[in-house]
Amino acid sequence: NAGVTQTPKFRVLKTGQSMTLLCAQDMNHEYMYWYRQDPGMGLRLIHYSVGEGTTAKGEVPDGYNVSRLKKQNFLLGLESAAPSQTSVYFCASSYSRLAGGADTQYFGPGTRLTVL
């Protein structure tokens, strides 16, 4: 049981390049989330998904796209990277609240992205 895994762990991009971050969870969780973490700003929600095939915008969605084609995977895409997107990105997953599960979000180890 690996929990939540993220690939890659580190990445350096040039401005304008694109990339996809992959998140996978093996806990059969309905909900998945993408956050970015910046110094002094805590964790800010980028996008989230309440189930396979669904996505929704969070607090800071501009410049990012997501897809949830399979229940266990949640992809975060940057179409044209900008230096302002330099950050540490965390994926998380949780049970369905509607199913009476816990509210705990389980986080992956993070991806450190630098955009030059």
Place this chain on the structure above:
Amino acid sequence: QQQVKQSPQSLIVQKGGISIINCAYENTAFDYFPWYQQFPGKGPALLIAIRPDVSEKKEGRFTISFNKSAKQFSLHIMDSQPGDSATYFCAATRSTGFQKLVFGTGTRLLVSP
């Protein structure tokens, strides 16, 4: 109304001392308040959580105190240890329907030996 304000930004405590981190919220609909602990290079992990039907919750050396009227809650770490050195995030959400966690800005705790 969605903000959770956390203080201090950083904290240095001697081994054996008490670490106290405070959070305040504005949205009175929030009814679930977790604390997450993050070690360097790792993702955050749930440490302890409280619902507003109690004023205090204790798990080992970690205690959450909750003041509903003041809309404040705090984390107390008793007998702080160097292994407690980490960043701590408070958060808040509503427990009905799907609601997103609103995180505080984090407190970097250093426990000196």
